[in-house]
Structure formats: C-alpha cells, structure tokens
Amino acid sequence: MKxxxxxxxxxxxxxxxxxxxxxxxxxxxxxxxxxxxSGLLLDAIHLLNSTNPSKLTLKPLLYASLxxxxxxxxxxxxxxxxxxxxxxxxxxxxxxxxxxxxxLYFKLIPNMTQTQKVFDALYFKDVISWTSMITGYVRAGKxxxxxELFWEMVRFGIEPNxxxxxxxxxxxxxxxxxxxxxxxxxxxxxxxxDSNPVIISALIDMYGRNHRPGDARQLFDEMRxxxxxxxxxxxxxxxRSDLFREALGxxxxxxxxxxxxxxxxxxxxxxxxxxxxxxLRQGREVHAKVVTYGIKGNVVVESSLVDMYGxxxxxxxxxxxxxxxxxxxSVSWSALLGVYCQAGEFESVIKNFREMEEADLYCFGTxxxxxxxxxxxxxxxxxxxxxxxxxxxxxxIVESALVNLYAKCGCIDFAxxxxxxxxxxxxxxxxxxxxxxxxxxxxxEALKIFDEMI
Numbered sequence: 001m002k003x004x005x006x007x008x009x010x011x012x013x014x015x016x017x018x019x020x021x022x023x024x025x026x027x028x029x030x031x032x033x034x035x036x037x038s039g040l041l042l043d044a045i046h047l048l049n050s051t052n053p054s055k056l057t058l059k060p061l062l063y064a065s066l067x068x069x070x071x072x073x074x075x076x077x078x079x080x081x082x083x084x085x086x087x088x089x090x091x092x093x094x095x096x097x098x099x100x101x102x103x104l105y106f107k108l109i110p111n112m113t114q115t116q117k118v119f120d121a122l123y124f125k126d127v128i129s130w131t132s133m134i135t136g137y138v139r140a141g142k143x144x145x146x147x148e149l150f151w152e153m154v155r156f157g158i159e160p161n162x163x164x165x166x167x168x169x170x171x172x173x174x175x176x177x178x179x180x181x182x183x184x185x186x187x188x189x190x191x192x193x194d195s196n197p198v199i200i201s202a203l204i205d206m207y208g209r210n211h212r213p214g215d216a217r218q219l220f221d222e223m224r225x226x227x228x229x230x231x232x233x234x235x236x237x238x239x240r241s242d243l244f245r246e247a248l249g250x251x252x253x254x255x256x257x258x259x260x261x262x263x264x265x266x267x268x269x270x271x272x273x274x275x276x277x278x279x280l281r282q283g284r285e286v287h288a289k290v291v292t293y294g295i296k297g298n299v300v301v302e303s304s305l306v307d308m309y310g311x312x313x314x315x316x317x318x319x320x321x322x323x324x325x326x327x328x329x330s331v332s333w334s335a336l337l338g339v340y341c342q343a344g345e346f347e348s349v350i351k352n353f354r355e356m357e358e359a360d361l362y363c364f365g366t367x368x369x370x371x372x373x374x375x376x377x378x379x380x381x382x383x384x385x386x387x388x389x390x391x392x393x394x395x396x397i398v399e400s401a402l403v404n405l406y407a408k409c410g411c412i413d414f415a416x417x418x419x420x421x422x423x424x425x426x427x428x429x430x431x432x433x434x435x436x437x438x439x440x441x442x443x444x445e446a447l448k449i450f451d452e453m454i
Contacts, residue, residue, distance in 0.1 A: 036065040060094040067100035106136035143171035173206035208237020244273040271304035275311035310339025330360040346370035368401035377409035407436025
C-alpha cells in the first residue's frame with residue numbers, strides 16, 4: 001500500500017493560532033484581541049457587544065479569537081452563543097473561524113456526533129480540521145473511525161502534519177494494528193521526521209502496548225537526544241511487557257547519565273515495576289524522589305504508591321499513603337482493594353468497597369474475589385446486583401470472578417448460568433467452571449466442559 005504525501009514538520013498546535021495579523025487594527029477591535037489573548041473572555045464579549053457591528057472590519061479574526069478563548073476557558077455556553085452568531089453573520093465559511101469552531105466542539109463536547117456535524121458543514125477543510133477530527137475520535141475511544149478518516153483525508157490529497165500522524169499511530173495502537181503502525185513508521189523515516197519527539201513517542205508507545213518491546217527499544221536507541229517524554233515512553237513499553245528490571249535500568253540511566261527529570265507518568269510506571277519485582281527498598285527510594293521533586297497531589301503517582309507498597313507486602317504503608325491523598329478516584333480505591341485482597345484481608349475489601357461512591361470494573365472483580373475467599377455468597381449476590389445495575393454485562397474479568405465465587409460457594413447452578421451467558425471466556429473462566437463442577441461432585445460435567453475448552 002502506497003501513501004502519496006509528504007509530512008509537514010514541527011507543527012506546534014492543533015488550534016489555528018496562526019491567524020492573519022492585520023496592520024494597525026482599530027482601537028476597540030485591537031482591545032478585544034488583547035482581552036482574548038489574556039483570557040478575559042467576558043470582558044472581550046462585553047466590549048464586542050458595545051461595538052457597532054457595521055464598524056467591525058475584522059470579524060473573522062475577532063470571532064476566531066473569541067472561540068479559541070472559549071475553548072481555553074472551557075466555556076461551552078459562550079462558545080455555543082458565538083457559534084449561533086457566526087451562523088447568522090455567515091462567518092462559518094471562513095477557514096480560521098471554522099477550525100476554531102471545530103476545536104471548541106471536539107475539546108469541550110464528549111459526544112463526537114455534534115462535532116462531526118460541524119466538520120461536515122465546514123466550507124474549507126485543511127490539515128487542522130482533519131487532525132482535530134482524527135484526534136477527537138481517538139479521545140472518544142473510536143480509533144477505527146480515526147483510521148477511516150485518515151484514509152479519507154489522504155484520498156482528498158491533504159498532507160498530514162506531525163499531530164495527524166501521532167494521532168493515527170495512537171489509533172493503530174488501540175486497535176492492535178501493528179502492520180499499519182509499521183507502515184507509518186517507515187513513512188516517517190523516509191520523510192525525515194524521525195527526530196520528531198511527538199511521533200517517535202507515539203510509535204514507541206504503540207510498540208509497547210502491542211508487546212513489541214524489542215522494536216520500542218530499538219527505535220528509542222536510534223534517537224540522538226531523546227527527551228523526557230521518549231524516556232517515559234520506553235520505560236512504559238518495557239513495563240507493559242513485564243521487563244521490569246530493564247525498565248528500572250532505563251529510569252536510572254535517564255537521570256544519572258542524561259540529567260533528565262522524570263514526571264508523574266514516569267514515576268507511576270517505575271513504581272509499577274518496583275511493585276511487580278517486590279523491591280520495597282527501591283520503591284521507598286522512588287517515593288523519596290517523588291517527595292523531593294515536589295510531585296504532591298498527583299493521583300496517578302499516589303495510586304501507584306498504594307499499589308507498590310501493597311505488592312511489596314507493606315499494607316500499613318499503602319493505607320497511610322491512601323489516607324493522605326487529597327484526591328481519590330476509582331483507580332486509587334481499586335489499588336487499595338487490591339492491596340487488601342492480596343494480603344488476604346477480605347473483610348477489609350468488602351468494608352472499603354461499601355465506602356466507595358463509584359466503582360469501576362476492576363473494583364467489582366476484586367471484591368468478588370474477596371467474597372469468594374470468605375465464601376460469602378450473600379455479599380457476592382449483592383455485588384452481582386450492583387454490577388448488573390451499574391455496568392450491565394459483558395466484562396470477562398468480572399464474570400469470571402462471578403463464576404469462581406458461585407462455584408466456590410457451592411452454587412453451581414448460578415455459576416453455570418453465568419458461564420452460559422458469557423460471550424467471551426478466558427482460561428480463568430474455564431478453570432473456575434471445571435473446578436466448580438469437580439468440587440461439587442459433578443465429574444462428568446467437569447470432563448464435558450474440559451472437552452469443550454480444548
């Protein structure tokens with residue numbers, strides 16, 4: 001498959017910030033632009049409303065700037081009002097206004113349906129327009145649509161920029177389409193964009209997420225002067241492939257030999273490596289570095305600390321870190337539940353689960369394992385009902401935990417019912433069902449399920 005385009009190099013933003021700069025704009029319009037640049041949205045709108053519309057000579061520039069300011073200020077209400085005014089005045093045909101409008105929608109509205117309508121209505125679609133849509137669908141969890149848009153963009157003869165390629169590589173990563181990712185990688189090298197950290201970081205991440213640590217490491221080692229982002233990407237790639245020792249080696253090399261400072265994502269990944277290696281001393285050293293660098297209140301790092309101490313068997317340290325957290329999300333609670341479950345403190349798992357305001361799928365899987373450990377079928381049924389009510393069905397991890405729970409508690413009919421309704425089954429699911437039948441005196445059923453599995 002051949003791609004006939006060249007890459008634009010070193011774009012710095014998806015926003016159309018390169019708006020045309022008029023010479024000597026009228027005082028009021030110049031003041032509105034200054035207010036927008038300073039982020040004073042309400043003042044800029046008030047001044048615009050007090051200006052005679054017939055005297056506005058820079059309408060496209062003014063409205064594009066106002067829309068960009070709405071986006072930065074996360075003010076969707078004002079953005080929608082300006083959109084209505086743009087339609088009334090016929091400014092939607094302007095290239096810069098259209099791109100600013102598109103940016104407002106794809107950054108502030110999670111539902112891409114409305115953004116797609118804005119995109120379809122654009123009179124002028126350039127690389128910024130297409131890249132906004134491709135990036136938007138990646139963020140919305142629709143990578144397949146992103147790839148389709150990319151090919152459509154190529155067919156229209158639009159040359160992708162660095163952010164376009166980076167977004168498509170992320171889409172390939174989520175879809176597991178390594179072959180297309182390699183194609184893009186070759187194209188990046190052939191066009192001389194292999195020194196761009198944005199693209200290289202995305203490629204390293206793609207190889208890491210799809211368990212190609214050798215390719216990720218080779219790509220990183222070929223870089224002349226990799227920055228902190230690329231170091232974090234390769235450390236993450238190695239950690240995802242369970243190469244925890246190598247990940248720690250790169251972490252120390254990054255600081256001692258290259259003098260680069262890790263960020264929250266770097267620390268979170270390294271703490272995961274320490275936890276999986278059960279290296280408590282190194283984990284404490286990394287914790288000390290987190291404090292030294294002043295990374296406080298970072299929910300990713302602090303949740304990783306909770307997890308690390310738990311995997312190293314230090315439950316009390318995990319609890320202390322958790323209790324000191326200013327902000328707790330579902331990941332933090334999941335980490336704490338995992339700590340107690342691993343330590344065999346199943347009652348603490350159930351107690352903390354009940355204190356949670358919102359549970360994710362991982363939490364449900366953990367508390368169901370705790371219920372199985374206690375043979376607490378009644379608690380398990382309560383959690384089962386909550387899972388169906390909040391999340392519906394079709395999660396293989398939670399449903400495997402349900403099969404295991406009911407089988408261990410002697411409710412083999414319930415276990416068999418859940419098993420029969422599962423569309424996707426993994427090895428844990430099959431093993432739980434086979435053991436459940438065997439332990440409940442149904443050897444023939446166990447052999448039958450075993451035959452189905454193989």
